[in-house]
Amino acid sequence: MEFDIPLPEELELLEANSHFYEEEDEYLNFEEPPYPYPIDGDEEKEEERVAHKEPHVRQSESSDIKGCKRPRSLISDPIVNLDEVSPASDKRSKIDDNRVEIEDEDWLRFSPVKEVVHVMEEEEEVVIPQETMLSRYASEIDGECFPITAPDGGDRVYAKFCRALGDEEVNKLDVKDKSNGLIKDPISVLLQQSEKEAFNKVLQASSEDQNETISAETSVMHEKLWVDKYSPSSFTELLSDEQTNREVLLWLKQWDASVFGSEIRSTTEAVLSALKRHSTTSHHQKSDSAFTRKKQFNRWSKESFGYSKNAEVSNTNTADINDLWNKKSKLTGPPEQKILLLCGAPGLGKTTLAHIAAKHCGYRVVEINASDERSASAIETRILDVVQMNSVTADSRPKCLVIDEIDGALGDGKGAVDVILKMVLAERKHATGKENVENVKTSSKKDRRTAPLSRPVICICNDLYAPALRPLRQIAKVHIFVQPTVSRVVNRLKYICNMEGMKARSFALSALAEYTECDIRSCLNTLQFLYKKKETINVIDIGSQVVGRKDMSKSLFDIWKEIFTTRKMKRERSNDASGSGAKNFDFLHSLVSSRGDYDLIFDGIHENILQLHYHDPVMDKTISCLDGLGTSDLLHRYIMRTQQMPLYVYFPSLVIPIHRRVAQIQKPMIEWPKSYHRCRTLLVEKQESLRSWHHKIPPYIGRHLSIKSFVEDSISPLLHILSPPTLRPVASHLLSDRQKEQLAGLVMLMCSYSLTYKNVKSDPVLSSLREDAASDALVLALDPHLFDFINFKGHQFKHHVLALAMKQVLVHEVEKQKILQASGGKSGILNKPEIKKINQDLAKKTNAAANESQRTPVTSKPPSVSVGTATTSKPNSSDVKKASRNALNFFDRFRKSRKDYEDPEDVQNRATAKRDSRPLLFKFNEGFTNAVKRPVRMREFLL
Amino acid sequence: MLWVDKYRPKSLDKVIVHEDIAQKLKKLVSEQDCPHLLFYGPSGSGKKTLIMALLKQIYGASAEKVKVENRAWKVDAGSRTIDLELTTLSSTNHVELTPSDAGFQDRYIVQEIIKEMAKNRPIDTKGKKGYKVLVLNEVDKLSREAQHSLRRTMEKYSxxxxxxxxxxxxxxxxxxxKSRCLNVRINAxxxxxIVKVLEFVAKKESLQLPQGFAARIAEKSNRSLRRAILSLETCRVQNYPFTGNQVISPMxxxxxxxxxATDMMKEQSPKKLFQVRGKVYELLVNCIPPEVILKRLLHELLKKLDSELKLEVCHWAAYYEHRMRLGQKAIFHIEAFVAKFMSIYKNFLISTFG
Incomplete structure (x- = not known):
């Protein structure tokens, strides 16, 4: 940005015109903060003195201190608004009214104007010099300006807007830079800058002259990259999308409140009411002058004045908008999303935008990029430095952290993301923990000391969907950069070419821009390269090797889209068909091969290909596509097995026939290939459940059961057997003998296959299948969920399902059976002889055993032994009562015992009697440590 | 306990189905030293049963006392040590395991366990054999490396x-x-x-089998003995006494x-193919091996096809099954077959009906 330096003539003119001071006094005072500051008496005195000394030069400046006083007189002086640039004419009328009253005050209050800035600096240190410019022509004034007409002569001059500075606030960081969005630097700096620039220009020019005359070598040394040389230095020069630029700026501005301490300048209620009173009187004038001013803004920069324009609109228009704007701008805290994430393709100017915007808002940019150290600890200290500390050095502007290429280094870069996340989340927690009555959204912080993140952080990445950024994406404000329009890029390129004295036709430039996909950096580098070679750019160059093509890998979705759509290129159409075909081939081939990841690409093709709408009456295309996929699968497997990686080179060519067959003009809906992986994970899951079940089955059964073929040929009959339709859920004593037998068999079966029913949450699919259990909240399902294996989607489920009551009975029985097995299983085999010995009264004993094992399993050791034997498939048909039955009648005994529960005392007695009659109770369990230990008297051994 | 397990022959003498093989095996182990054996045959034909019976023949009743162990190995493979875990089934005289469960590290398992067994060689007491037996299941799933490493080990520790x-x-x-083993083919x-076995089971269970009922079950069983017995039991559970025309519940x-298959016959279009894909996924998820799916699908299609198409369809089924075995993603190949069939069938329909 270049500033006009006030020429001596202009200054003189100003002096000459200085007798219409009063108006200007008023007009230039709109910068005052909404709250009154304590007034320093000394200063006032001093100013008074100064004012008396130079009473005639008062047209522009007033310090903040003065301004602070203003609100008191606001009601009488409506012009004094903060941000809104109230039109001059409007004010003038007002002033004419109260001229008399105001006069003495104002004369006292307003500091004299300094045309020459350093004079002012000498006189009062507190007041920071401001740029003031008056001119006859609006075009000569850089920035906002407004017209002033002299009351007597009717001369019209344009005065530059300047700002007042709050220098008193100790807690505010930036003294110089309470930026109004107009100019961030004081005039002195600007003057120096422009001087320097001019000097440099001259220097450069002279050095160029020298170079030309002396040698080419020095020029090489001096020459900067064009990219750096012409990188935008102000907001207006940015090439990126205006919308984005403005939003970034807005976001940064939202930090002003917390960083600089000033609220975003908004109209206070008092001002508003005053304004409302007068707006009716001078509405037409207002709008008129607003219009002219707007035009001037546009000339300078549209973006940077988003605020003032907004404010202006709100003032000149209705109070509703005013309120709205106030609400918005009156947030005391930092913006809702504390992190800004800019993403976009390389060369679009993300970094530039971040820097420029931050500089524009008065921040000092601290950049961390991929080349810096990226370990978590190192980055944490740096971030904390930036975000929480104030520099004591001269450059006391608050810092703005720019983390460039945050997606770059996945492993280490994650450190940065983590640190930021931690800070933001900590703050959130804090904010929500505290009572925040006003509104949750702003999460405003009263005390900034505890706030971990009190400076804006801008993160820049190329790939928004990098895995490391996933958490960041959720909390950050994301801006996606779009390509600038070709014309914008070309304009800029052309300008640069002109500056460098390079001849380039805009057609060639636009071709270049298109070729590089509007990557300005690469455009500039190419141009500079060509320039150095003393060549002019032409269209043919771009196609040939002159321009380095970036190794761009597109996202998978883009690749799939390319595969499934026919590409229509204007230029290709003009070529003959074969040529375009070859080009297309090349394009697709390089696209796929630069991406790699062939497996996923083919999965994606497989997933989506059948959804396309290609014309295929006899499925020929489908077949050849699927054959292509099959071939890719074979190739992949072969490569994996033989580790012949060179063969990977053939993968991209497999894509092309598929593309040729199915590509359509309309855009397909592309889905991420999920189904294959879902299938695989589900399969593994189910196999795992089967396997774990298989391990639970005792080995003498399980060894014959292979998981592989279990579903194939056993599961359906097994499920049928497990749910016999003849079994009725009635009390066990009501069952017929046959039914009892059946029940006992079923229980045994479930035990030996370690199946049981289990309470599960009623899931909709299942409950719809089991019509009887659907109404019940609790659903008993088989423990290894075998029904899942035959539950195909859309398949009629024909299995009979047991009633819930029946299942409950079964659960109960199976549990009991398990306890019996657990207590007796171990010793069962060893004690066979003993069993034979006590064979005769086994029936009674088992009754007792069942009873006892229910209560005290340990004491019932000997009887349960027989139970264990029974379970190990050695049915002893020694039951007295039901000798006629075969192996399964053991359970009927068991069932009987359940009926005997009503006289447990009797049973207990009998059992103890039996046990006491036993000669020996000592047992050796083959070294198992869980052998039964019980006190045995020596006497018992001696018997 | 299921009848399948209950009436499984425990000794070689009681074997009903492969009686001749059982007798030969018996002779083999009782008369002379037993060579390495390779049993192969379709599932449900009785391989495992024969192996168990054979073990019992060799070691007596002690072979039946097995315990499940989850064993961990630490294999020193040059620069690194590999931790492996596998479930084994072992008695005093034999170890049984499925090495393919260890995935690509199966060869370490094979070598390691054989070495280990060779180390604590049983003392040649009277009446006991001087060797242990290692039963490896699913050898066809073993990786090539494991099989290569196996052949030397087989000789070394024989x-x-x-x-x-x-x-x-x-x-x-x-x-x-294969050349180092005595190959025993157990055919279905x-x-x-099967009928004979079913009748044996029915007699043991004292059931009345109606005329031809066993034959019907046998017919539906796909020549798998396990399936036959299971469906017999299913029938028994569902409806007893049997009736001659009782429904034998299918898988x-x-x-x-x-x-x-009916879907495929009904409509031939990419859209239908997409639906079929979903169903095939369902089957695959539920642990049905893809080869079995393809085979069954062909079977079902052949039932409905005109005879002039059968040959072609069979050819393509074989072609795609071959590709499927060479490849990894079964769904690609099954789908390709389905598409091929649809195409053939549609062409056929067009040519016949215009």
């Missing part, structure tokens, strides 16, 4: 260790291993044999495949 390999198809077992039992997945 004095103390015998291997019994068990697999479905011997074609995936390398020639080297014929229907008559659910087979019905599902039949549904797919």
């Amino acid at each position: 004095s103390s260790c015998r291997l019994i390999l068990c697999c479905n198809s011997s074609s995936k077992v390398t020639e080297a291993i 039992p014929s229907q008559e044999e 659910d997945w087979e019905e599902y495949v039949a549904e797919i």
Whole structure:
């Protein structure tokens, strides 16, 4: 940005015109903060003195201190608004009214104007010099300006807007830079800058002259990259999308409140009411002058004045908008999303935008990029430095952290993301923990000391969907950069070419821009390269090797889209068909091969290909596509097995026939290939459940059961057997003998296959299948969920399902059976002889055993032994009562015992009697440590 | 306990189905030293039963006392040590395991366990054999490396260790291993044999089998003895006494495949193919091996096809099955077959009906 330096003539003119001071006094005072500051008496005195000394030069400046006083007189002086640039004419009328009253005050209050800035600096240190410019022509004034007409002569001059500075606030960081969005630097700096620039220009020019005359070598040394040389230095020069630029700026501005301490300048209620009173009187004038001013803004920069324009609109228009704007701008805290994430393709100017915007808002940019150290600890200290500390050095502007290429280094870069996340989340927690009555959204912080993140952080990445950024994406404000329009890029390129004295036709430039996909950096580098070679750019160059093509890998979705759509290129159409075909081939081939990841690409093709709408009456295309996929699968497997990686080179060519067959003009809906992986994970899951079940089955059964073929040929009959339709859920004593037998068999079966029913949450699919259990909240399902294996989607489920009551009975029985097995299983085999010995009264004993094992399993050791034997498939048909039955009648005994529960005392007695009659109770369990230990008297051994 | 397990022959003498093989095996182990054995045959034909019976023949009743162990190995493979875990089934004289569960590290398992067995070689007491037996299941799933490493180990430790390999198809077992083993093919039992077994079971259970009922079950069983007995028991549970025309409940997945087949006959379009894909995924998820799906699908299709198409369809089924075995993603190939069939069928329809 270049500033006009006030020429001596202009200054003189100003002096000459200085007798219409009063108006200007008023007009230039709109910068005052909404709250009154304590007034320093000394200063006032001093100013008074100064004012008396130079009473005639008062047209522009007033310090903040003065301004602070203003609100008191606001009601009488409506012009004094903060941000809104109230039109001059409007004010003038007002002033004419109260001229008399105001006069003495104002004369006292307003500091004299300094045309020459350093004079002012000498006189009062507190007041920071401001740029003031008056001119006859609006075009000569850089920035906002407004017209002033002299009351007597009717001369019209344009005065530059300047700002007042709050220098008193100790807690505010930036003294110089309470930026109004107009100019961030004081005039002195600007003057120096422009001087320097001019000097440099001259220097450069002279050095160029020298170079030309002396040698080419020095020029090489001096020459900067064009990219750096012409990188935008102000907001207006940015090439990126205006919308984005403005939003970034807005976001940064939202930090002003917390960083600089000033609220975003908004109209206070008092001002508003005053304004409302007068707006009716001078509405037409207002709008008129607003219009002219707007035009001037546009000339300078549209973006940077988003605020003032907004404010202006709100003032000149209705109070509703005013309120709205106030609400918005009156947030005391930092913006809702504390992190800004800019993403976009390389060369679009993300970094530039971040820097420029931050500089524009008065921040000092601290950049961390991929080349810096990226370990978590190192980055944490740096971030904390930036975000929480104030520099004591001269450059006391608050810092703005720019983390460039945050997606770059996945492993280490994650450190940065983590640190930021931690800070933001900590703050959130804090904010929500505290009572925040006003509104949750702003999460405003009263005390900034505890706030971990009190400076804006801008993160820049190329790939928004990098895995490391996933958490960041959720909390950050994301801006996606779009390509600038070709014309914008070309304009800029052309300008640069002109500056460098390079001849380039805009057609060639636009071709270049298109070729590089509007990557300005690469455009500039190419141009500079060509320039150095003393060549002019032409269209043919771009196609040939002159321009380095970036190794761009597109996202998978883009690749799939390319595969499934026919590409229509204007230029290709003009070529003959074969040529375009070859080009297309090349394009697709390089696209796929630069991406790699062939497996996923083919999965994606497989997933989506059948959804396309290609014309295929006899499925020929489908077949050849699927054959292509099959071939890719074979190739992949072969490569994996033989580790012949060179063969990977053939993968991209497999894509092309598929593309040729199915590509359509309309855009397909592309889905991420999920189904294959879902299938695989589900399969593994189910196999795992089967396997774990298989391990639970005792080995003498399980060894014959292979998981592989279990579903194939056993599961359906097994499920049928497990749910016999003849079994009725009635009390066990009501069952017929046959039914009892059946029940006992079923229980045994479930035990030996370690199946049981289990309470599960009623899931909709299942409950719809089991019509009887659907109404019940609790659903008993088989423990290894075998029904899942035959539950195909859309398949009629024909299995009979047991009633819930029946299942409950079964659960109960199976549990009991398990306890019996657990207590007796171990010793069962060893004690066979003993069993034979006590064979005769086994029936009674088992009754007792069942009873006892229910209560005290340990004491019932000997009887349960027989139970264990029974379970190990050695049915002893020694039951007295039901000798006629075969192996399964053991359970009927068991069932009987359940009926005997009503006289447990009797049973207990009998059992103890039996046990006491036993000669020996000592047992050796083959070294198992869980052998039964019980006190045995020596006497018992001696018997 | 299921009848399948209950009436499984425990000794070689009681074997009904492969009686001749059982007798030969018996002779083999009782008269002379037993070589390495490779049992192969389709599932449900009785390989495992024969192996168990054989072990019992060798070691007596102690072979039946098995315990499940989850064993961990630490294998020192050059620069690194590999931790492996596998479930084994072992008695005092034999170890049984499925090495393919260890995935690509299966060869370490094979070597390690054989070495270990060779180390603590049993003392040659009277009446006991001087060797242990290692039963390896699913040898065809073993990786090539494991099979290669197996062949040397087999020879080296043959004095103390015998291997019994068990697999479905011997074609995936390398020639080297096949030549070191006595190959025993256990073919699927014929229907008559199945009927015989079913009648035996029915007699033991004292059930009345109606005329031809057993034959019907045998016919539906796909020549798998296990399935036959299971469906007999299912019938018994569902409806007893049997009636001659009682419904023998089919396997659910087979019905599902039949549904797919009807779908394919009904409409031939990419859209239908997409639906079929979903169903095939369903089957695959539920642990049905893809080869079985393809085979069954062909079976169902052949039932409905005109005879002039059968040959072509069979050819393509074989073609795609071959590709499927070479490849990894079964769904690609099954789908390709479905598409091919649709195309053939549609062409056929167009040519016949215009």
